[in-house]
Amino acid sequence: MKKPLVILSGGQDSTTCLFWAKRYPGVEQVHAITFDYGQRHAIEIESALKVAEMAEVASHEIVKLPDGVLRGTSPLVNADHEVGRYESAEALPGGLEDTFVPARNILFLTLAANRAYCLGCDALVIGVSQEDFGGYPDCRIEFIAAMDRAIAEGMPKRIQIRTPVIALNKRLTVDLAVRLDGCMAALTYSHTCYSGELPPCGSCHACLLRAKGFREAGVSDPLIERHRQPANPEARA
Amino acid sequence: MKKPLVILSGGQDSTTCLFWAKRYPGVEQVHAITFDYGQRHAIEIESALKVAEMAEVASHEIVKLPDGVLRGTSPLVNADHEVGRYESAEALPGGLEDTFVPARNILFLTLAANRAYCLGCDALVIGVSQEDFGGYPDCRIEFIAAMDRAIAEGMPKRIQIRTPVIALNKRLTVDLAVRLDGCMAALTYSHTCYSGELPPCGSCHACLLRAKGFREAGVSDPLIERHRQPANPEARA
Numbered sequence: 055m056k057k058p059l060v061i062l063s064g065g066q067d068s069t070t071c072l073f074w075a076k077r078y079p080g081v082e083q084v085h086a087i088t089f090d091y092g093q094r095h096a097i098e099i100e101s102a103l104k105v106a107e108m109a110e111v112a113s114h115e116i117v118k119l120p121d122g123v124l125r126g127t128s129p130l131v132n133a134d135h136e137v138g139r140y141e142s143a144e145a146l147p148g149g150l151e152d153t154f155v156p157a158r159n160i161l162f163l164t165l166a167a168n169r170a171y172c173l174g175c176d177a178l179v180i181g182v183s184q185e186d187f188g189g190y191p192d193c194r195i196e197f198i199a200a201m202d203r204a205i206a207e208g209m210p211k212r213i214q215i216r217t218p219v220i221a222l223n224k225r226l227t228v229d230l231a232v233r234l235d236g237c238m239a240a241l242t243y244s245h246t247c248y249s250g251e252l253p254p255c256g257s258c259h260a261c262l263l264r265a266k267g268f269r270e271a272g273v274s275d276p277l278i279e280r281h282r283q284p285a286n287p288e289a290r291a
Numbered sequence: 292m293k294k295p296l297v298i299l300s301g302g303q304d305s306t307t308c309l310f311w312a313k314r315y316p317g318v319e320q321v322h323a324i325t326f327d328y329g330q331r332h333a334i335e336i337e338s339a340l341k342v343a344e345m346a347e348v349a350s351h352e353i354v355k356l357p358d359g360v361l362r363g364t365s366p367l368v369n370a371d372h373e374v375g376r377y378e379s380a381e382a383l384p385g386g387l388e389d390t391f392v393p394a395r396n397i398l399f400l401t402l403a404a405n406r407a408y409c410l411g412c413d414a415l416v417i418g419v420s421q422e423d424f425g426g427y428p429d430c431r432i433e434f435i436a437a438m439d440r441a442i443a444e445g446m447p448k449r450i451q452i453r454t455p456v457i458a459l460n461k462r463l464t465v466d467l468a469v470r471l472d473g474c475m476a477a478l479t480y481s482h483t484c485y486s487g488e489l490p491p492c493g494s495c496h497a498c499l500l501r502a503k504g505f506r507e508a509g510v511s512d513p514l515i516e517r518h519r520q521p522a523n524p525e526a527r528a
Contacts, residue, residue, distance in 0.1 A: 120357055123402065125409045157405040160445050164401050165360065168394040172362045192445035200441040207437045208397050208429035 055081060055216065058177040059170045061162050062086045062114070064101030066264055067181030067219050069244040070227055072109050073237035074218040075179050083112045085173055087166050091119040091158075095250025104243040108236065113173070117165060124155050159192035160201065163215065167205045170213045178205075179216045185223040195220055224267025232273060242276035253281035292318060292453065295414040296407045298399050299323040299351070301338030303501055304418030304456050306481040307464055309346050310474035311455040312416050320349045322410055324403050328356040328395075332487025341480040345473065350410070354402060361392050396429035397438065400452065404442045407450045415442075416453045422460040432457055461504025469510060479513035490518035 058075045062068045075084050086109070088102040099116060106114040159182060166178050182193040191197060195217075202215040219227050231237040246264045247254035254261045254277070268275040295312045299305045312321050323346070325339040336353060343351040396419060403415050419430040428434060432454075439452040456464050468474040483501045484491035491498045491514070505512040 117360070118357060119360070120355060123354070123356070124405050154447070155405075156408040156446060157401050157442075160401040160404065160441060161398070164394050164397045167397065168361050171393040191447050194444065197441065197444035200437065200444045204397060204434065204437040204441040205394075207431065207434035209393060210391070210428050 055177045055214070057081070057083045057085070057173070057175045058179045058216065059085045059087055059166055059173060059175040060111075060179040061166050061181070062088050062102045062106060063181070064088065064098050064103075064105055064243075064245045065181070065260075066224075066231075066241060066244050066246055066267075067183055067227060068102075069105045069181075069240050070231045070234065070237055071179050071181040071218050072105065072111070073234040073240065074230065075177075075216075076109055076236075077234050084109065085169075085175060086111045086114040087169055088114070088116045089119060089162055089165070090116055091124055091161075092121045095245075097250050097252060098245050101243055101245035105240045108240045108243070115169065117169075124158060124161060154190055157192070159190075159197070163201055163205065167209060167213055171209060171211060175213065177214045177216050179218065181219055182217055183219045183222060183224075183227070185221065193220075224263050225270035228267045228271035228273050232271070238276055242280050244277060246277070253278070292414045292451070294318070294320045294322070294410070294412045295416045295453065296322045296324055296403055296410060296412040297348075297416040298403050298418070299325050299339045299343060300418070301325065301335050301340075301342055301480075301482045302418070302497075303461075303468075303478060303481050303483050303504075304420055304464060305339075306342045306418075306477050307468045307471065307474060308416050308418040308455050309342065309348070310471040310477065311467065312414075312453075313346055313473075314471050321346065322406075322412060323348045323351040324406055325351065325353045326356060326399055326402070327353055328361055328398075329358045332482075334487050334489060335482050338480055338482035342477045345477040345480070352406065354406075361395060361398060391427055394429070396427075396434070400438055400442065404446060404450055408446060408448060412450065414451045414453050416455065418456055419454055420456045420459060420461075420464070422458065430457075461500050462507035465504050465508035465510055469508070475513055479517050481514060483514070490515070 055078060058081060060068065060072045060075050062072055072084070072086060075081060086106045088099060090099055159180070163178060163180065170178055182198065184194050198215055198217050198220065205213055205215065219230070222230065231241060246260045248258040248260045249255045264275065292315060295318060297305065297309045297312050299309055309321065309323060312318060323343045325336060327336055396417070400415060400417065407415055419435065421431050435452055435454055435457065442450055442452065456467070459467065468478060483497045485495040485497045486492045501512065
């Protein structure tokens with residue numbers, strides 16, 4: 055891997071993947087790509103821009119997808135549906151979280167493969183995690199292996215999919231981030247909350263998972279620290 | 292297969308696939324989807340609309356993709372490049388036609404899988420042909436098999452890819468069209484020419500392949516017939 059293209063949402067996992075790619079032995083140049091697909095919160099794009107800048111990427115493209123290019127009942131693409139509070143995977147209908155967007159990761163990998171081909175990149179990096187997949191079928195290693203094969207068969211040049219955090223739970227992802235120079239600083243500006251709140255809501259599945267990972271790793275979350283300092287006097291009243 | 296979603300470009304192969312799906316035993320409902328991705332010619336969309344109407348599909352969505360969502364040097368997505376005259380596959384750089392758009396069929400199948408999921412469809416039908424693939428890696432059975440696997444792994448519900456003409460050359464595709472009630476009439480409004488001319492230019496790879504197929508099948512092409520009748524007196528002058 056010499057010239058990876060990193061799919062950067064601006065979240066914790068993709069930020070860690072970006073710094074993993076940047077610090078990977080033999081890597082000469084890192085490119086980033088972010089998809090704006092009618093997420094409900096522009097804050098995610100701002101996070102991605104800031105993180106990419108901090109990683110000094112060779113290029114960063116924000117691909118604006120038209121509203122409705124991905125359909126589904128997920129509140130992430132459909133304003134008629136609200137994000138629910140996470141209880142447990144067992145409580146989900148069909149074992150699927152209500153935030154599942156059908157074919158989202160397939161689409162991201164496909165468009166990224168097109169750009170990787172044009173940029174001369176030899177790898178795609180995506181921050182999916184099988185540990186925390188919460189019922190998303192397209193976060194599993196079986197999906198990534200099949201998609202890697204599909205891209206290999208469908209493209210004239212080999213572009214490999216790399217998934218640095220696929221086997222890591224959030225605690226191990228934090229452990230990895232700590233070891234990657236510059237990554238913790240960038241995580242200060244990363245975004246996680248499904249509800250798009252800042253400071254994060256603390257009650258959605260994404261917030262709970264992130265908090266659990268930092269707690270188990272014994273590290274304080276720089277994103278939370280940033281909003282704790284300076285202390286807000288009104289919050290104490 | 293009960294409820295297929297057909298990827299309809301409005302060309303000969305996808306038109307034939309649409310009627311194949313419509314006449315397939317046990318099929319209850321046929322849906323169609325067309326991608327408008329900055330093709331140079333609106334005529335392709337018009338063909339798709341007319342063909343879908345003739346097939347009386349249950350729904351037909353035209354998905355408008357933003358300009359530049361697929362990049363590449365192909366004249367099909369890049370107005371700076373002209374469509375060349377086709378000579379032979381051997382003459383192509385890297386064995387690839389200059390009309391290759393990286394990841395195009397992966398993208399179409401991905402977005403179609405998202406829609407199929409939302410519509411409750413159980414199959415995706417695409418008119419790729421390995422016989423005439425002209426160097427496009429994403430028209431080969433190996434790619435389709437890999438992509439079928441990727442969709443199976445990435446989606447919570449099984450949506451199978453069906454490729455009725457993958458093993459057929461253009462002659463055999465014409466033989467199939469003749470046997471599918473209503474298909475020849477719809478082919479009158481189908482579109483093939485890469486240059487977007489009507490009557491077709493007759494010299495691009497697509498026109499040459501289509502003409503060869505009809506000639507070898509011993510059938511006259513209804514698209515050509517339509518532009519021959521009534522005779523144009525000026526053309527004879």
